[in-house]
Amino acid sequence: MVFYLKHTCHAALLALGLLAGSHALAGGPPPKYPVADIPGSLRENAHAVVRLSDETLLVKSAGRTIETVRRAITILDEAGAHHAQELVYYDQLSSVSYLRGSAYAADGRLLRTLKASEIGDISLSDGFSLASDGRGRVADLRQPVYPYTVEFEYEVNSTNTLFYSTWQPQAQEQLSVEQATFRVLTPTELPLRYQERDLPAGTAAARTSVSAALQRYEWQVRNLAAVEQEPDGPPVGETTPVVFTAPTQFEVQGHVGTFTTWQALGLWNYQLNAGRDELPPAVQEKIRALVQGETDERARIRKVYEWLQANTRYISVQLGIGGWQTYPATSVAATGYGDCKALTNYCQALLKTAGITGYSALVRANKEDIRTEFPSQQFNHVVLCVPLQKSAKPDTVWLECTNQTNPFGYMSSFTGNRHALLVTPQGGRMVRTPQYTAADNRRERLADVYLDAQGSATATIRTRRSGLEQDDYEGMAGSRNLADQKKALAEHLPLANFSISKLSYTQDRRAAVPVITETLGLTLPGWASVSGRRAFVTPNLLSRWHALPATVGERRTPIWLENAFSYADTVRIHVPAGFKPENLPAPVQLSTAFGTYSSQVQAQADGTLLYVRRLLMPRTRFPRTEYPAYQDFRRRISAADKAQIVLLKTDA
Numbered sequence: 246m247v248f249y250l251k252h253t254c255h256a257a258l259l260a261l262g263l264l265a266g267s268h269a270l271a272g273g274p275p276p277k278y279p280v281a282d283i284p285g286s287l288r289e290n291a292h293a294v295v296r297l298s299d300e301t302l303l304v305k306s307a308g309r310t311i312e313t314v315r316r317a318i319t320i321l322d323e324a325g326a327h328h329a330q331e332l333v334y335y336d337q338l339s340s341v342s343y344l345r346g347s348a349y350a351a352d353g354r355l356l357r358t359l360k361a362s363e364i365g366d367i368s369l370s371d372g373f374s375l376a377s378d379g380r381g382r383v384a385d386l387r388q389p390v391y392p393y394t395v396e397f398e399y400e401v402n403s404t405n406t407l408f409y410s411t412w413q414p415q416a417q418e419q420l421s422v423e424q425a426t427f428r429v430l431t432p433t434e435l436p437l438r439y440q441e442r443d444l445p446a447g448t449a450a451a452r453t454s455v456s457a458a459l460q461r462y463e464w465q466v467r468n469l470a471a472v473e474q475e476p477d478g479p480p481v482g483e484t485t486p487v488v489f490t491a492p493t494q495f496e497v498q499g500h501v502g503t504f505t506t507w508q509a510l511g512l513w514n515y516q517l518n519a520g521r522d523e524l525p526p527a528v529q530e531k532i533r534a535l536v537q538g539e540t541d542e543r544a545r546i547r548k549v550y551e552w553l554q555a556n557t558r559y560i561s562v563q564l565g566i567g568g569w570q571t572y573p574a575t576s577v578a579a580t581g582y583g584d585c586k587a588l589t590n591y592c593q594a595l596l597k598t599a600g601i602t603g604y605s606a607l608v609r610a611n612k613e614d615i616r617t618e619f620p621s622q623q624f625n626h627v628v629l630c631v632p633l634q635k636s637a638k639p640d641t642v643w644l645e646c647t648n649q650t651n652p653f654g655y656m657s658s659f660t661g662n663r664h665a666l667l668v669t670p671q672g673g674r675m676v677r678t679p680q681y682t683a684a685d686n687r688r689e690r691l692a693d694v695y696l697d698a699q700g701s702a703t704a705t706i707r708t709r710r711s712g713l714e715q716d717d718y719e720g721m722a723g724s725r726n727l728a729d730q731k732k733a734l735a736e737h738l739p740l741a742n743f744s745i746s747k748l749s750y751t752q753d754r755r756a757a758v759p760v761i762t763e764t765l766g767l768t769l770p771g772w773a774s775v776s777g778r779r780a781f782v783t784p785n786l787l788s789r790w791h792a793l794p795a796t797v798g799e800r801r802t803p804i805w806l807e808n809a810f811s812y813a814d815t816v817r818i819h820v821p822a823g824f825k826p827e828n829l830p831a832p833v834q835l836s837t838a839f840g841t842y843s844s845q846v847q848a849q850a851d852g853t854l855l856y857v858r859r860l861l862m863p864r865t866r867f868p869r870t871e872y873p874a875y876q877d878f879r880r881r882i883s884a885a886d887k888a889q890i891v892l893l894k895t896d897a
Contacts, residue, residue, distance in 0.1 A: 276353020278317055278394040284468070287421040291471035292325030293318050295414060296394065298425035302410045304435055308496035310406055315398040322391050324419070329387040331397045334369065336379045336568075338405035338497065348386045349394040356393065359384055405497050407569075407622045409437075409490040415469050418481040422469040429462045429490060430455065437462050438504065440489040440619040445469070448486070464488055476793045477875070478802040483613065491621035497569070507620045511666055511673015514569065514607065518586070518668075521573045522594040528578050532598040542601065542635045546642050547653045549595050557591065558582050559647040585627045588646040592629050603631040603644075606665040608678060614663045617675055628660055630667055630676065643679055650723070652754040654679075658716050658808075662864070683809040683861055685712035685758045692786050692816045698823065698894075700773035700780055703746075706765040706787070712758040713808055722750035722761050734765070739789060744768045773892075780824060780892040784846055784856035788814045792883040793876050800872040806839070809864035816856040823896040826854060830888035839867070839878045844885050854890060 278296045287294050296317040303311040318328045329348075335341050346359035369379040386395040414425035431437050439450065439462070451463045466486055474481050492504050502513035524532075535552055536545045560582040571586040574594040583591060586605070593603045609615050610626035629644040645651045645660065655661075656679050667674045692706040710718060721733050731745045747766030753759065774781040783789075820826075832845035840862040847855045860882070867875065 274355065277349050277355070277396070278319060279353040280319055280351040280392045280394070283319060283423065286470055287423060287468065288321065289421075289470065290419060290473065291421040292322055292419045293320050293328045293421075295420065295422040295425060297423065298414055300410065300412060300427045302429045302490070304406075304409075304429070304431035304437075304492070306432070306496075307435060307492070307494045307501070308404055308406055310403050310409070312401045312403070312410060313398075314400070315396070317394060317396040319392055319394040320388070326387050328420070329385065329393075329395045331384045331386075331399070333382045333399045333401060334379055335382065335401060336405075339401055339403035341382045342400040342402055344382050344384060344397070344399040346384050346386050346395060346397045348388055349396070350390075351392050353394075356388065357386070359386060406492050406495040407497055409492060411487065411489050412464065413482065413485065413487040414466055415472075415485040416482045416487075418473050419471045421471040422466060424465070424467050425469075426463065426465045427488060428464075431460055431462075433458055433460055436460065436493055438491045438493055438619075438621075440616065442487050442489070443484055444486045444488075450488075472801065475796075475800065475802050477804050477806065479805050480613070484802050489616065489619055489621065491619070504620060504622075506673075507666055507675050508672035510620060510622070511607075511668045512671075514605070514666075514668045515670060515672065517570050518590065518605070521571050522590055522597065524574050524594050524598060525578050528595075529598045532595050536599045542633055543642065545599050546596065546601060546631055546644075549599050549601075550592065550644050550646075550653055553588070553592050553595060553646060554649045554651075556581060557588055558649060559584065559588065585647050589627045589629045589644075592644060592646045596629075596631065601631060602634070603629045605668045606630040606643075606676065606678075607668065607673075608660050608663055608665040610660050617664050624666065626660065628656070628665070628678075630665070650754075652756075652759040654757075655759055658713050661713070662808075680864075681712050681758065681809070683811040683863065686714045686808060686810040687711045687813070688714045688810070689813045690787065690815070692814075693819065694769075694772070694786065694816060695819045696773055696780075696782065696821055698775075698821045700771055700775040702769040702772040704765075704767040704769060704786065705747075706763075706767065708763045708765070709760060710763070711756070711760045714810060715759055715761040718750070718761050718763070719752075719759070722752055722763075734763075739787060740767075740769070742770050742772075778894040779827070780894070782818065782890045782892060783887060784816050784818060784830075784854065784890055785814070785844070785858060785886045785888075786816050788812060788858060788860075789886040790860075790879065790882045792880040796872065796876075800869040803869050804839075804867040804872060804875055806862060806865050806867075810862055812858070812860040814856070814858040818854040818856065818890070820852055820854060820892060824892040824894050825852075826890060827893035828891040829854075830885075830890065833881070833885040833888075835878065835881055837874070837878050838865075838871075839863075839875050842878075842882050842885070844888070846890060858886075 283294055296319055298316050301313045305311060320326055320329050331346065333341050333344055344364055348356040350356050363384065365383040367381050367383055369381050412427035414422050429437050445466060448464065448466060453461045455461045472481060494503050500517055503509045532549060535548050539545050539548065557577060558581065561584050571590040572583055574591045577583040577587050577591040589605050593605065596603045606628050607624035608626050608628055609624050615623040629646055631642040631644065633640045633642065642654050643656050645656060661679050661681050663678045665676055665678050667676045688708065688710050690706060690708045692704055694702050694704045696702045721730055724730050727748065731748055734748065735745065746768055749764045751762045826848055829846045833843060835842040842860050844858040849855055
């Protein structure tokens, strides 16, 4: 899998004659990119400004491309300093012809030129990708005094045409763009496939014929003001100008394919990996013995999967075409390890021995979902999809084969709630991975708080988390070091003054979705505010939501509520002797398209106060025009979460 891990904003070619500033400094070369030339509108709310950017993709043939990039960017402050670092990806199928760079002072004076000895070379393996033989050439031109400008240029030759360039001149927030250009030159018999998104009005591909044999496509943007990520909005990279490109025909180390449909891409993957699922006789005998007598289809799959987890481990070993072609199942059987493709192929072969058919599925893990309307290579991971044949109603088991501890059938936030390309003998077919709903993603908390007359308290809290709600705690629960567990949890607790007296975790991995139960003891000095004969208590102990910040001007992006969840909090407050409630908060009930919320406090016969809070949020999206209503919903929740109980001392 090839990822071009690079900045997408690059400086324009000098040949275009667009360098800012023409006056020469005394005794030196003409200044380049003086900061004074930047329009005020592009400095506003920006940490960096792309001065000039030019990127060219030259398609030499179905099996070779050359990418040429030049980029100049002015760094305005420390928050923009990362733009002064460049990383150029390469692997077994590509090479970096050159990487050059220079830094300029605010007035355009040349400060320094990058030396060859300063260019590093690092591994870019990410631990799960289809291909991890990736490496990067890295350069760092950060300067101690702001503002300054850096200019990089590089060229990459590739024999992997599965991937064409993605042009996104404004991929990050608080980055403005003065001018950026992208062009593709391709043979007439290899027409470019592309998809435009969020381009400024009036911007479109300019297509011309360079010659009878060569076509040119070009895009250009100017004066893009910096933007910010908005609360509960999409990432900036999902809402700023972008052009996705892809080939109609590609070739990787002699393996030719077409890219016009998902079916064609899936067929290429199937044919590339066909015949690599043969198992040694000894392994086949073990699997047959393992499932002997087990008639339940799901139980047979579980036994095979758990055997796989106990007898294999993940290791990235693929090179070149090995990024997409699996190691044979016999290799995994002999060594006990493999990458995501190899382990998925091995599990598929094991299930086949057990009389069960599974299919590899390509998925984009740990990132935004793919663009289903634009067939192209957008995947970085492989999982196994097993349709149940004997189920009373259609059902499917999904298996993550690279993880030795992953609960059976659970995809987590890593690959859940996504589209995947099912690889079958008939070709590719788009399917959905498991969708985790509010009924799956639950957090249920029961707390007993013992308050004393001085306002301090101790609390015993039991929290049950399931589905996506437990994902962030799975690693914490697996830690054997109690001190590390306490430190990690303390960072999540919304309390100003506390100490953890007790902490333990239990896990249920055999539930339909995994469950983690946390038992927590807290000491809470000054939890209640005491004034004279009264004590003021906020019964919402750990689940307070804040109101959203006020917007300046009109909302730019839609509202994205990407994960559904259900929260239930019950807090029993044990009131100290001599105190009784003088005032209880009014019950609150909110029911909107954004979600439902309720909270109330009741006095119990035994003198305790019972606080109950419920919040259910859907997985959905709303247009930006709904933001004022969403703000109001969040504001009302925040106000309810801050509501206080007033206790009155009666024995004074």
